[in-house]
Amino acid sequence: MKVTLAMKPTARSFIPIEAESIVPKNFLAGTDLVVWRGNRELRLDEVFTVTVEGHADRSENVEVVLSGDDTFRLKRVGEYMEAGKITVLGNIGMHCGNFMTGGEIEVRGNADGWLGREMGGGTIICRGDAADYCASGYRGGRKGMTGGTVEVFGRAGDFVAEHIAGGTVIIHGSAGDMPGAEMHGGTLTVHGDCSRPAANMKGGSCYVFGTAQGMLPTFRKIGTVQHEGRTLIRFVGDVANRGKGNLFVRDYVYLD
Amino acid sequence: MTELLVKNACVIDPLRSINAETMDIAIRDGRIVEEVSGAAEVIDVHGMLTMPGGVDSHTHICGTKVNFGRYMSPEDMRAGRTPRRGPLHATSGYSVPTTYGNSYRYSVMGYTTLLEGAMAPLEARHTHEEFIYTPLQDTMANTLFDGNWGIMEAIRDGDTKRVAAIIAWTLRAVKGFGVKLTNPGGTEAWQWGKNVSCIRDPVPYFEVTPAEIIRKVIEANELLHLPHSVHLHANNLGTPGNYTCTLGSMGLVPDLNKKRQTLYATHVQFHAYGGSGWPDFCSKSEPIANFVNMRPQIVMDMGQVMFGRTTTMTADGPMEFNLYRLHHEKWSNHDVELETGSGIIPVIYRRKNLVNSIMWAIGLELALLTESPWQCLLTTDNPNGAPFVRYPEIIALLMSKKYRDAEFATVHPDTAARVPLPAIERELDWYEIAVMTRAGQAKALGIQEIGKGHLGPGAYADVAVYPIRIDEVDPSVDHQKVIEAFGQTEYTIKRGRVVARRGECLIDGSNATFWVKPKVSEAYDMGKDPDFIEKFDRYYTVRMRNYPVQEEYLNRNRCIETEAEI
Numbered sequence: 001m002k003v004t005l006a007m008k009p010t011a012r013s014f015i016p017i018e019a020e021s022i023v024p025k026n027f028l029a030g031t032d033l034v035v036w037r038g039n040r041e042l043r044l045d046e047v048f049t050v051t052v053e054g055h056a057d058r059s060e061n062v063e064v065v066l067s068g069d070d071t072f073r074l075k076r077v078g079e080y081m082e083a084g085k086i087t088v089l090g091n092i093g094m095h096c097g098n099f100m101t102g103g104e105i106e107v108r109g110n111a112d113g114w115l116g117r118e119m120g121g122g123t124i125i126c127r128g129d130a131a132d133y134c135a136s137g138y139r140g141g142r143k144g145m146t147g148g149t150v151e152v153f154g155r156a157g158d159f160v161a162e163h164i165a166g167g168t169v170i171i172h173g174s175a176g177d178m179p180g181a182e183m184h185g186g187t188l189t190v191h192g193d194c195s196r197p198a199a200n201m202k203g204g205s206c207y208v209f210g211t212a213q214g215m216l217p218t219f220r221k222i223g224t225v226q227h228e229g230r231t232l233i234r235f236v237g238d239v240a241n242r243g244k245g246n247l248f249v250r251d252y253v254y255l256d
Numbered sequence: 257m258t259e260l261l262v263k264n265a266c267v268i269d270p271l272r273s274i275n276a277e278t279m280d281i282a283i284r285d286g287r288i289v290e291e292v293s294g295a296a297e298v299i300d301v302h303g304m305l306t307m308p309g310g311v312d313s314h315t316h317i318c319g320t321k322v323n324f325g326r327y328m329s330p331e332d333m334r335a336g337r338t339p340r341r342g343p344l345h346a347t348s349g350y351s352v353p354t355t356y357g358n359s360y361r362y363s364v365m366g367y368t369t370l371l372e373g374a375m376a377p378l379e380a381r382h383t384h385e386e387f388i389y390t391p392l393q394d395t396m397a398n399t400l401f402d403g404n405w406g407i408m409e410a411i412r413d414g415d416t417k418r419v420a421a422i423i424a425w426t427l428r429a430v431k432g433f434g435v436k437l438t439n440p441g442g443t444e445a446w447q448w449g450k451n452v453s454c455i456r457d458p459v460p461y462f463e464v465t466p467a468e469i470i471r472k473v474i475e476a477n478e479l480l481h482l483p484h485s486v487h488l489h490a491n492n493l494g495t496p497g498n499y500t501c502t503l504g505s506m507g508l509v510p511d512l513n514k515k516r517q518t519l520y521a522t523h524v525q526f527h528a529y530g531g532s533g534w535p536d537f538c539s540k541s542e543p544i545a546n547f548v549n550m551r552p553q554i555v556m557d558m559g560q561v562m563f564g565r566t567t568t569m570t571a572d573g574p575m576e577f578n579l580y581r582l583h584h585e586k587w588s589n590h591d592v593e594l595e596t597g598s599g600i601i602p603v604i605y606r607r608k609n610l611v612n613s614i615m616w617a618i619g620l621e622l623a624l625l626t627e628s629p630w631q632c633l634l635t636t637d638n639p640n641g642a643p644f645v646r647y648p649e650i651i652a653l654l655m656s657k658k659y660r661d662a663e664f665a666t667v668h669p670d671t672a673a674r675v676p677l678p679a680i681e682r683e684l685d686w687y688e689i690a691v692m693t694r695a696g697q698a699k700a701l702g703i704q705e706i707g708k709g710h711l712g713p714g715a716y717a718d719v720a721v722y723p724i725r726i727d728e729v730d731p732s733v734d735h736q737k738v739i740e741a742f743g744q745t746e747y748t749i750k751r752g753r754v755v756a757r758r759g760e761c762l763i764d765g766s767n768a769t770f771w772v773k774p775k776v777s778e779a780y781d782m783g784k785d786p787d788f789i790e791k792f793d794r795y796y797t798v799r800m801r802n803y804p805v806q807e808e809y810l811n812r813n814r815c816i817e818t819e820a821e822i
């Protein structure tokens with residue numbers, strides 16, 4: 001089953017729409033769903049032109065396609081998603097794929113903050129850039145992502161994979177400040193540059209194939225290793241947190 | 257004029273020595289009156305247990321550190337969510353709920369008056385703002401003076417009257433109610449990275465000891481004739497063997513007030529520990545209770561611990577750091593300039609943990625071994641020992657030996673060798689529970705004269721009707737019925753209006769904040785004292801004229817003026 005949600009253009013396009021109801025499972029019972037714009041509850045067909053092709057009796061067979069110029073206003077799409085697929089042709093708003101445990105989300109454009117926050121499984125692919133707190137935990141939370149995969153082909157903002165405890169995060173471009181802060185497990189790979197990676201890490205692995213700016217002094221240098229055809233420098237830490245994580249960087253510049 | 261008549265109520269009203277008499281309660285315009293006209297609305301409660309509205313004399317519900325507890329625990333805010341419904345706001349949170357969450361849940365349990373246990377004077381506005389959004393209870397705030405530079409300097413100079421003058425100016429400025437000492441001197445020492453081990457250790461730089469701070473502030477409190485006594489969180493909280501320190505602090509207290517206690521020792525469970533370390537940790541509730549039994553000038557509250565998840569928060573910064581080193585979890589530490597500090601960490605108390613099991617037993621022992629219920633009040637130091645929603649279970653534990661034994665069988669097996677609880681046969685009765693949850697608390701706070709904690713004519717019409725008939729239920733056997741009854745009132749009446757019924761809050765009320773304004777002579781007005789002004793301008797980050805909390809921060813309020821002796 002393929003559900004296409006073409007977002008209708010509206011004049012008041014600055015108000016975010018809370019769309020946690022847009023998960024494949026909900027479409028098994030029809031399209032009679034509601035979303036919130038500010039404090040107003042709206043039917044799905046007031047916001048989107050809804051078309052359904054085919055039929056499915058399992059979430060795995062449901063694909064939801066979101067299109068339109070305003071999809072960056074949609075928040076919480078795919079929250080608690082368990083199976084199926086969501087494709088966003090343009091940009092997506094904050095908190096896409098929160099707490100997701102299975103299935104796949106593909107964002108062809110850019111993703112706003114908190115993409116795949118606290119996710120436990122499944123796959124998120126972002127073809128554009130991801131903003132801050134991609135694949136992270138929530139503020140004050142103990143655990144971020146615990147499983148699954150997030151792959152961003154563009155750049156990522158600050159605090160990528162903060163508090164990550166499991167799963168894989170791959171950023172093909174550069175990342176901002178503090179990627180992998182407080183990580184206890186899982187794997188974070190940044191193909192480009194970043195600053196202050198893996199601060200206060202306890203466990204897990206963080207790879208930086210570019211330059212680590214503002215490298216923290218609390219990591220113990222071990223030596224060079226070969227990884228997928230690259231020569232990387234291996235560090236262990238964060239010593240300040242009695243951590244046993246591995247940080248691999250191509251090169252680094254210490255904090256002044 | 258609105259009139260209400262509560263008929264056939266089985267009333268327990270300890271401040272008027274009424275024990276289970278069936279009577280009618282007449283209410284007009286928010287006050288209890290002798291009688292009402294025939295036009296009054298009538299509620300027939302068919303002999304249900306009826307008491308004055310509950311009073312919590314030590315709880316943490318509003319203010320900066322409570323809010324930071326919310327902020328740092330998203331997992332706590334995800335628990336206990338309720339949507340917006342009729343006049344009710346949405347709520348969330350379990351151990352540190354939103355203000356509406358606190359207010360609705362307290363109201364459903366029949367509570368109508370709350371005392372915020374610790375308000376940092378500099379951050380008083382936040383507390384008062386949250387009070388406004390705690391609509392179904394009247395509120396008041398204990399104000400922290402444990403590390404106040406001006407007061408410590410005055411104590412060093414031996415000038416008790418100046419101590420009183422600073423307290424008077426500050427209470428008036430921040431619209432505070434009582435004087436709170438949290439680990440006196442210790443939080444100031446923490447600003448130097450240290451702590452005080454007990455009452456004889458001098459505070460760095462100021463060279464005064466906690467004993468001097470406690471004694472002088474008690475004297476100053478009585479010079480100002482404040483309604484409440486000094487409210488003490490003693491030094492050395494949570495350390496094995498700290499009971500000697502607690503006894504030492506209690507031994508400093510003279511009997512200075514005819515109407516009420518001279519010292520309110522709070523969450524004494526956390527201060528009644530024996531042993532020289534965690535391996536031989538044990539209960540010392542007996543010496544503490546015996547000591548209090550001989551001294552009418554002391555009232556304490558339990559600070560009961562209940563098993564489960566909660567959040568600890570206190571102005572005792574160094575203690576929270578020690579807890580952090582035990583748990584290695586999230587930790588918040590906060591410094592409040594010339595006044596105090598604070599710390600927060602989330603904890604889980606577990607039955608399988610020996611120390612936690614002993615702590616659970618100590619709170620109950622204190623309540624059961626203290627002969628007069630007026631001297632040991634029921635609290636959990638919400639949320640430090642447990643969230644207040646656990647009060648009904650504590651009431652049932654105190655009323656039923658059978659229930660205590662059943663619970664005791666589930667805790668760590670070595671507990672029996674470390675605590676006297678299994679040997680205690682006492683079961684509290686309904687009257688004693690009424691004392692410990694409202695009358696005693698109102699008396700200790702000194703608010704019975706303004707009409708709180710009793711149902712005499714002229715009192716605020718705050719009434720809690722519990723769906724239980726005490727002539728039919730034997731609390732020592734039917735503990736489950738006791739828990740259910742105290743967990744959910746049939747009616748909670750606040751200032752003459754039914755605000756909660758069978759677990760549902762019915763209206764969006766408006767509370768009143770009680771605060772104290774001691775009248776001092778011109779010579780002791782700190783607002784005009786050149787030395788005080790100079791120190792203020794030099795060390796505070798705010799200007800003195802911007803420091804006082806404006807009246808706009810209190811929507812409905814009642815100022816209690818006292819005639820000071822200075």
